[in-house]
Amino acid sequence: MPPVNPKIALFVTCLVDMFRPSAAFAAVGLLEAAGCVVAVPQTQTCCGQPSYNSGDRSGAMLLAAQTIRTLMAYDYVVVPSGSCAAMIKRHYPELLSADVALAAQARALAAKTYELTRFLHDVMQFRPASAASENTTYLDSCSGLRELGVQAQPRALAPSGFIENGDAETCCGFGGTFCVKYTGVSTAIADKKLNKLAATGATTVTGGDLGCLMHLAGRAARRGLPLRFRHVAEVLAGDTHTPAIGEAGK
Amino acid sequence: MQRRPAAFNANANEALLDADLQLALGAAETGFGVKRRKAISGLPEFEALCDQAAAIKDHVLDHLDTYLERFEAQVFASGGMVHWCEDAEQARQIILTLCQSVNARMVTKGKSMIAEEIGLNPFLEANNIQPVETDLGEYIIQLADEAPSHIIGPALHKTKDQVSDLFHAHHPAIGYPDRLTEGEALVGEARAILRQKYLRADAGITGANFLIAETGSTVIVTNEGNGDMTQIFPRMHIVVASIEKIVPTLEDAATLLRVLARSATGQEMSVYTTFSTGPKRRGDADGPEQFHVVLLDNGRTEILGGDQRDILRCIRCGACMNNCPVYMAAGGHAYGATYMGPMGSVLTPNLTSLKQAQALPFASSFCGKCEAVCPMRIPLPKLMRDLRNDAHATRITPARERIGLALWSWLGQRPALYHGISGIGLRALNILARGRGRLSWLPLAGGWTKTRDFPAPQSESFMAQWARQRKPDA
Numbered sequence A: 001m002p003p004v005n006p007k008i009a010l011f012v013t014c015l016v017d018m019f020r021p022s023a024a025f026a027a028v029g030l031l032e033a034a035g036c037v038v039a040v041p042q043t044q045t046c047c048g049q050p051s052y053n054s055g056d057r058s059g060a061m062l063l064a065a066q067t068i069r070t071l072m073a074y075d076y077v078v079v080p081s082g083s084c085a086a087m088i089k090r091h092y093p094e095l096l097s098a099d100v101a102l103a104a105q106a107r108a109l110a111a112k113t114y115e116l117t118r119f120l121h122d123v124m125q126f127r128p129a130s131a132a133s134e135n136t137t138y139l140d141s142c143s144g145l146r147e148l149g150v151q152a153q154p155r156a157l158a159p160s161g162f163i164e165n166g167d168a169e170t171c172c173g174f175g176g177t178f179c180v181k182y183t184g185v186s187t188a189i190a191d192k193k194l195n196k197l198a199a200t201g202a203t204t205v206t207g208g209d210l211g212c213l214m215h216l217a218g219r220a221a222r223r224g225l226p227l228r229f230r231h232v233a234e235v236l237a238g239d240t241h242t243p244a245i246g247e248a249g250k
Numbered sequence B: 001m002q003r004r005p006a007a008f009n010a011n012a013n014e015a016l017l018d019a020d021l022q023l024a025l026g027a028a029e030t031g032f033g034v035k036r037r038k039a040i041s042g043l044p045e046f047e048a049l050c051d052q053a054a055a056i057k058d059h060v061l062d063h064l065d066t067y068l069e070r071f072e073a074q075v076f077a078s079g080g081m082v083h084w085c086e087d088a089e090q091a092r093q094i095i096l097t098l099c100q101s102v103n104a105r106m107v108t109k110g111k112s113m114i115a116e117e118i119g120l121n122p123f124l125e126a127n128n129i130q131p132v133e134t135d136l137g138e139y140i141i142q143l144a145d146e147a148p149s150h151i152i153g154p155a156l157h158k159t160k161d162q163v164s165d166l167f168h169a170h171h172p173a174i175g176y177p178d179r180l181t182e183g184e185a186l187v188g189e190a191r192a193i194l195r196q197k198y199l200r201a202d203a204g205i206t207g208a209n210f211l212i213a214e215t216g217s218t219v220i221v222t223n224e225g226n227g228d229m230t231q232i233f234p235r236m237h238i239v240v241a242s243i244e245k246i247v248p249t250l251e252d253a254a255t256l257l258r259v260l261a262r263s264a265t266g267q268e269m270s271v272y273t274t275f276s277t278g279p280k281r282r283g284d285a286d287g288p289e290q291f292h293v294v295l296l297d298n299g300r301t302e303i304l305g306g307d308q309r310d311i312l313r314c315i316r317c318g319a320c321m322n323n324c325p326v327y328m329a330a331g332g333h334a335y336g337a338t339y340m341g342p343m344g345s346v347l348t349p350n351l352t353s354l355k356q357a358q359a360l361p362f363a364s365s366f367c368g369k370c371e372a373v374c375p376m377r378i379p380l381p382k383l384m385r386d387l388r389n390d391a392h393a394t395r396i397t398p399a400r401e402r403i404g405l406a407l408w409s410w411l412g413q414r415p416a417l418y419h420g421i422s423g424i425g426l427r428a429l430n431i432l433a434r435g436r437g438r439l440s441w442l443p444l445a446g447g448w449t450k451t452r453d454f455p456a457p458q459s460e461s462f463m464a465q466w467a468r469q470r471k472p473d474a
Helices: A014-019 A021-033 A049-053 A057-071 A082-095 A100-111 A116-123 A142-148 A152-157 A183-199 A210-223 A232-237 B005-016 B019-041 B046-062 B064-077 B088-101 B113-117 B120-126 B136-144 B160-170 B183-200 B226-232 B250-264 B300-304 B309-313 B325-330 B341-351 B369-373 B380-393 B399-412 B415-433 B462-469
Strands: A007-010 A037-039 A076-079 A113-115 A136-139 A204-207 A228-231 B081-085 B106-109 B130-133 B203-206 B210-212 B217-222 B236-242 B272-276 B290-296
Touching: A007 A021, A014 A021, A014 A210, A014 B415, A014 B462, A021 A037, A021 A116, A021 A228, A021 A232, A021 B462, A049 A057, A049 A082, A049 B380, A049 B399, A057 A082, A057 A100, A057 B380, A057 B399, A076 A082, A076 A116, A082 A100, A082 A113, A082 A142, A100 A113, A113 A116, A116 A152, A116 A232, A136 A183, A136 A210, A142 B369, A152 A232, A183 A210, A183 B005, A183 B325, A204 A210, A204 A232, A210 A228, A228 A232, B005 B019, B005 B325, B019 B250, B019 B325, B046 B064, B046 B250, B046 B309, B064 B081, B064 B290, B081 B088, B088 B120, B088 B203, B088 B236, B088 B290, B106 B183, B106 B226, B113 B120, B113 B236, B120 B130, B130 B136, B136 B160, B136 B183, B160 B183, B183 B226, B203 B226, B210 B250, B217 B226, B217 B250, B226 B272, B300 B309, B300 B341, B309 B341, B325 B341, B341 B369, B341 B380, B369 B380, B399 B415, B415 B462
Parallel strands: A007 A037, A007 A076, A076 A113, A136 A204, A204 A228, B081 B290, B106 B130, B106 B203, B203 B236, B236 B290
Antiparallel strands: B210 B217, B217 B272
8 A cells, every 4th residue: 555645855856956847846746646745855955976976975975964864854755866866775875884873864764765756656656647658758767777676667657658769778878977077978879879769759758867868958959859858757747838858948 | 009098088089980990889789789688588597697606706706815726736736837927027927938948939829818918919029929819809900900999809899891901901911812801701711821820839828717726727718719729739838817717616617607608799608618627648639738827916916805806706708898888989999908898997997007097987877787787796886986986085086076076065065055056057057048948058068068958947946946836844
């Protein structure tokens, strides 16, 4: 049985907060429709993943501690991003292992932290009523797929499913700071991915990680490819009126 | 051209413009992927075998001294010799001494990455001994005077047309005047040339995939049989191998062999799996008169004692690079080192210096596919991340990156300031975007906008809008 009216902290993530509030509003709408009581703790900032993956372990530890303090008090923490959710769920316990008290808190937080689609599907057993997934292909992001096992859930949540692109296990080339440090390689990987996505005939690409989507949307726009990019929360909430990522307002 | 790890980015950008290389990489990426998946789907216990294989190597690393000594004793008992070498220079010298002891002018070589690691070929040439590579891929790149671009497919970066040109540039002088273009004909020509070499070689040098402590045997796997002819025909067989290649028993070697070929080429077994135990015995029909194993440390005991020791489980199957999006875009030469791809990005800084090779552990999107396909369960992203930590902690990363990261974590601990400053940033981006939805240029963000537009923010941050619309939560 799914929990009744669980109190959820939405951990928005830096990118969604700054660049795609519509995805956060869509996530709130989905969670509320599923019966959750959604809070957005105002002291949340960054989970520390950029620091962690750039070698700044002490900076990452400070941000992890700050994030744990912000999110501890809720029944569940839901994150509209596979990589930020994996940071909390898979990497916080190891990152904070030297501090016994903090490590225990990290493990407790990890246990109740979920990527959005996985939470909606696995925990709330929710089926969105108004999802708009026609002509849409789903971009599996690597962290969500390999670190959290997010694969069946987004597909099951879309009533008509998604158009499969047969390339779920291959990276899109984003990789956080990797995409600006090694621009050429990152772009070459993006181009291979975009060619496969375009070959599906889908007009919209959706996915759970805004970083990957912004990277591909930016590259597709530069190449003039007729693909639109939306966060999976928007697609599942049936939000088709908000301009797609990188599109001008109407 | 000699490439350096520090120039990975420039090397990679050059590689991306090389149409032949991209063609070769594209074919390899598809081929390796399909074959590995097929091989693994035919063996339901594959994942369990990988766990066993990793456990064997972990056990070996815990007791490396014991097994190495047992191996040496068994080699000696079967009439061979073991030569312990702390570094590349010692290994080169002992190999030279061995070759000179049989007045070697020409030696045949089976494929060996350790020979690459110690720079054996140029050293032998400088000492008037001609090394002849007998693995087809190695033979090709020896003609081209290049380094291997892949640990199991040294000439993976070459197209068939390039090989055709290369053979036609070199072979007419030794009696093969025709330009060949078909794969089979090219292979046939190389085979005919190499056949003459085996019988004339004064010594044969091979690597080893495994060293078996129980029997003192060395094991090689090949698909061409070149390794067998390299080690059987000459009077002296020299095996050059690094110390972590050891396994306790024949049975353990069998377990590792079962995951090796499937992970590497997608074969169930390589065409030839050859066990060598000592020199020719009285009554043996053939085999070398002398059997020498050159055991190389070259920094490995250092790795063994540190937090990167998982990389010593590597059995050089190449699955990590075959499945690496970065390797498949940049090719192996971009790494500027003996080893490439994810395993190389970990091993190179450990074997050389992190300062010189720090670009490599950063050359990963951390997509995690290398770890997912590694049959030896090596946590490659974690090892690369640990190297990034070391690079950051020892302040060898660029200062502006360290300052940026320090600012980011400082700001992230001050939520009000963080949200205030991100609000200002968003307003600035919106002014620059002028309602177009995306920016084609951004100050200080050339790394993004050189090849990609930057999607503009929608308007205000979500947090700001939420605070206005709903009662803020603590």
